[in-house]
Structure formats: structure tokens, C-alpha cells
Amino acid sequence: MGGCSAPNCSNSTSIGKQLYRFPKDPVRKKKWVVNCRRDFEPTPHSRLCQDHFEQSQFEELAKSPAGGKKLKPNAIPTLFSAGDPPYPAVTTPFIMLPLKHELEKEPNVGDHGYARRTPLLGLEEEDGDRTAAGQQSCTQCHLLKKQLEKEMQHTVRLQKEQAEEMKKRLYRLDRIEKGLQNFLYEDQIRALSLTKRSRRAVWSPETILKARKIRSAVGTKGYEYLRELGYPLPSYRTLCNRLETKIMVTTDMSCEELAELGLGLVGACNSPTEDVGDNDEEDLLGVLS
Template identity: 90%
Template sequence: MGGCSAPNCSNSTSIGKQLFRFPKDPVRKKKWVVNCRRDFEPTPHSRLCQDHFEQSQFEEVARSPAGGKKLKPNAIPTLFSVGEPPYPAVTTPYILLPLKPEPVEKELNFGDHGYARRNPLPGLEEEDGDRTRDDQQPCTQCQLLKKQLEQETQRTARLQKEAEEMKKRLYRLDRIEKGLQNFLYEDQIRALSLTKRSRRAVWSPETIMKARKIRCAVGTKGYEYLREIGYPLPSYRTLCNRLETKIMVTTDMSCEELAELGLGLMATCDSPTEGVGDNDEEELIGVLS
């Protein structure tokens, strides 16, 4: 076991004395060396025992990790049993006292002074062992918090990925909407989200006129086919109700024949049933443009 480095002192931890490491601060370390009346350079294993410090140099309440007394941060040893006048310099060319062999022991990290590596008192070894085992056991609350942190991290990563996917989808939908605006009016775009042939669709005058032109161009069957595949167009009954000047006539001519006349007449002849709200009457409804 290590012993005290002061002259004429053989105290060590084996007799229950606390040993303190020389400070790392060069100024304080020099004061310690000068006060112990030795001309030597302390090694990391050099120690001074508790008998060389006045009681005022110790903390009143604080204890070292090993359970012993704790020196104040600015403690200076002053109690030595050698010559009164301190030798002035650590680097003097002559040796004042015979050098005492320095003990060699394994370097331990006990802070600035290496506070008191004391032998445990009888009966305390078992308590210290239990305390060490308790310190080594993982904290249940820490494990729970760590697990919750990992779950929240995974959830955050998943939400960030979903947010990126939603941004891409919104970008694609925005491009699709801009493309639809090239050949559809706003009311036609809104009608795409409604139930097929729903009465809730509100058609603008522009859409009515556009639908009339399409029906005259493609005929009754072509117009109904476009509506069947989902093209947003009003029903034939809606066209008849929305056009202003109406003339009720009867004729044996088909819709295609009326269209060829170029009179702007529309008829329900041979028109298929158009569902809820469609016109089921047999007579011709002609509309003059």
C-alpha cells in the first residue's frame, strides 16, 4: 500500500490514515513541496497523509467518495516535524534530506487529491458490495424512458415519410387540375367529385352551351356515351330546361336527321333513359338557338 511522502512520516492506508494526492495546479503543488521540506518532484503516486493538514483545511460537511474527510479546494499542508524554516526552492542543486523511495502503485483516478483510499471497517464489506451491485443494475425507469424515446423517434420518422408522400401527391393533383382546366370549366371539374348524374351538380351557362355544341357534333348516342364513361356533361333534360326559347313539335325524323338540317333542334327520339331526373316523354322537344 502507498505511504506518506513527508519526511519522518510512515503513515499509510494500512493503519487507517487518509492519503491525499499532490495538486495538479503548479503553484499549489510547489507550496506543498516547500512546506514538506523536501527537494523532489512529486510523481502521480506521491501522497501526503491527513496528519499534515490542520482541521481548518478540511470541509466541514462534505465527504470524499470513499467516505473520508475531504480537503478544501485551496488546502495547504502546514504540519511537519522537520526544520522550521521552509527551504526556498524546489530546484535547489543540493539535497537537503536523504531521498525517501517513492512507493509505486497502480494509478487510480480519485480527482485532484486522491481522497482517502481507506480499508473498509469490519462488517462494511458486505454493505459496500450490495451497494456496488445496486449501482450496476440498470434503472427500470431509465429503460422505460429509453424505449419510449425510441418509439417516438420511429413514429416521427414515419410521419415525416408520410408528409413527404402527401406533398408529392398534392403536387401531382395540382398538375392534374391545371391540365383539366385546359378543356373543362370549374363546374365540370367539381362535378367529377360528385355521384354519377347527380342532381347536385350546378351547371354554368358556358357549360350548357358547350354541352349543346357537343351533342350537335357527336349526336345523341355519342353524347350519351360520353356521359356514360364519366365525362362531366349535363343531362338532356337539363339542356332542355336551361335553353330559353322552346317549341313543342312532333316529327318522325330521327335526332341525326334533325342535326343534319342544321336548325339547332334537339329531340328525345330513341334516346335511352337517362336515370334520375332524365326526360321520359315521347314527344319531341325542339329548341331553337
């Protein structure tokens, strides 16, 4: 640790003496310099030991952070063994300052440093760099926080837009389903979601009856054309299998012609217009057996 800056004084903390840094106030600092009989400019590391202050310059009850004596906010050193000072020594603290300013001025407790809190050489510069780095880090954190808030607001806005779009789509689908129910049965609506080649629909009796009526109205070619367009209708084989009355006959008439008669007659034939992959609840061979 450093020693006392007064002439002919070698006190330091190593022998148990407390050291105090020069005050920051230029007027008080000048008084300290004049009284210690030196004509120099104190540095941030310059100190005076406790032996140069009268007992009246210390606080009676308050202690320093290190547990030692604490100087009064307006303390002035007056005890020196050197020759006469270059200027008259100042013995009364702030004697040249008006009393009004003395009362209004708040004590600068941080003016006097104590030995155990004295920074080493170069630590003050490191503290300044650390403070600047901390301020820069805080600024960056503030910017990142703002950016995060903007991203969160953007995400919330997108979620609201997607929710509104989904509501609109569900409303449109509901309208479409209600429109389909006006001319399609429920099993026909389900069949629309199946692919044409892998259709595994289960047709209701109502749908079978309606399909027979449509086939009789539009004919064989018209019926198969509707099925090719994607209209949910059972195949001709399914219609044959679902007939309530089944009578096997041998005739030169085609299966389509027999079906158009509406007599419940089934011929042993394979219609070329049947689709492979359509779900037949009973195979035509089972009818022939």
C-alpha cells in the first residue's frame, strides 16, 4: 500500500495507520496541500495519514467502513512537523467560506478514502472500463428487449389472423356441407372424401334406391358418366347385389336391359362399365352360387 504524502512522514497502513485521500473539492484540496508544506498537485493515489489531523476533525460516533476513525466532511489537516508553509496555514475549516454555503452544502462522504478501500494503481482505469462496458451491455439488452417485444407482438398478430382465417374456412365448409345435404345423403357426402380407385363406401338403402331411379332416368351411359365425373353413386354390380328380389335367368338380354325392366332379374354377365376398386358388399359370384 502507499504511504503518507506529507514531508518527513513515512506512516502507512502496514504499521496500523489510516490514510485518507485528498478531497475532490478544489478549494479544500488546496488547503490540504498548503498545510502539508508541499507545492504539488495530488494524484488520485495521494494520501495523508491520521497523525496530521486533530482529534476535533474526526467524527465522535461514526466509524469508517473499515472500522477506523472517520473524518468530518469539512476536516482540515493542521499537524505537520515540516517548516513554515509557503502560505499561511489554515487552522479553521472553511473559515473563508460564508456560513450560508457551509450549511447548504451537503457533506461529501465519498471525499475521504480509507486505507483498506484504497484502490491499487490501475484499478480506477479498470473500473472506468468496466462501467463503460456495463453501460454498453445494458444498452444492448434494452435493444434486444425491444426487438423481442416486437417479435412477440408480430407473433400474436399472426396467430389472430390465422384464427380468423380458420373460422372463415370452417364457416364456408359448414355452408358447403349444408348445401350438399340438400341433394346427397350422408353416405354420399362421406364418399366424396375417398379416392375414386380406392373407394370403400358403404351405401345405405336410401342411396341404392335413389341410384336405381337415376340409372333408370338417365340410362346406363348417363349413369356411368355421372360416376366418372365423381358423383357419389354405387356401381352397377352393387345395385345388382342389393336387389331385394333376385331371380337368375338365361337370356340374350344384357344386364343393363334386365335392370331397366325393374323386375328384379339378374343375368350372368360382367358389365364392361363396372369400375375396378369399387366396394361391393356382396360379390356377384356370390349371387350366382
